[in-house]
Amino acid sequence: MFEYWGNYMINPCSLCLANCCKTYMITVTSFDVLRICTATSKHYSDFTVLHKPGLIYDPDMVLDTTDGCGSYILGLKSHPCIFLGDYNRCNIHDFSPLSCRRFPHTLDSKINARFCPPFAKLFFSLKKPGVTTSIYKKELDQYKQIVKQWNRSPGKQADCIRFLLERTDFLADFAYIKKKTDQEDASASKDS
C-alpha cells in the first residue's frame, strides 16, 4: 500500500523493498540504543553489536579495545536489520535511530539514494530530512565525546557497550521518543 507525505507526495519507501535496511551495517549511537531499550523494554544485547568499521566510517565513532579484538563501530544487528518486519516495514518506526530517520539525507545534506528505486531521489530532494541537522549533529557530537572518553582508557570489548550506555544515561533526553512524527516534520521544515 502506498504511503504519502502530506496529502499529495508519495513516500518512495512504500514502493521499495527496504534495500537500505537489508544492505547497510546500521550504525547507531548510544542515545539511539537507550531510546530503543526504553521504548521496547529490550535489553541492549538483544539488538546491538560491535561491527568492524568499514571504509567510510567517521573515525570519531570508532571504539578501541584492549583484548586483541581491535576497533569497532556501535550498530544494530544487520543484514537485514533486526528491526525489519513484515512487508519490509520498520518495527520501531517511532523510535528508530536518528540515522534511519534522516536517511537517505546525509549529515552534509546530500542524498544517498544508491539503493533507492530510480525515481526516489527526486522525491527525497523535495522533502526535508526527518531529523534536523542541528538535532542530529548535537547528538552525534555528544556521542563522540563519550567515545573519546572510552578511547582515552579503552577496556575489553565485552565491557564497551555497557560503558557507553552508562555514560549516556544522564545525558539522554527521552522526551524525543514521545514526539509525534508530525511534530518532527514541522521541526524539520525549519531546518536550514
Ligand code: SF4
Ligand atoms: S531510503 Fe531508499 S532504499 Fe531505503 S527504503 Fe526508502 S526508498 Fe528504499
Ligand code: SF4
Ligand atoms: S531500525 Fe528500522 S529503519 Fe532503521 S535499518 Fe532497522 S528496520 Fe530499517
